[in-house]
Amino acid sequence: MKLSARNQLPGKVVSINKGATTAHVKIELASGLAMTSSITNEAVDDLGLKVGDSVHAVVKASDVMIGK
Template sequence: MKISARNTIKATVKKIIPGVVNTEVVLELTPGVEITAIITKDSAQSLGLSLGKQAYAVIKSSDVMVGVD
């Protein structure tokens, strides 16, 4: 896999929550550390996502926002 994004993190698909248009995908990076992505339902099906499957979290952004209470 060659992509321009510099931030790729190998993970395991932990949860898939399909919706009408989008699908929520929870990836487990390490035990207890998760990242959630919202992708189109078509993309989730095209990728053949299933629980336990290895996948990559690919992060491409020019900004990272931080907030506190």
């Protein structure tokens, strides 16, 4: 699958916590950092996501804030 988003971070699913409608999917990135995404339970099921899967976190944003 090709995407226009340039920020595609490869990683591995380390946890999936489903709520009533939304799931929090934690991804361990190749750099050893972690990122959590909130997606619908339906998206988790449609993608067949499970712990250990290799995935890409795709970040498409108009603004990136930096704090110090």
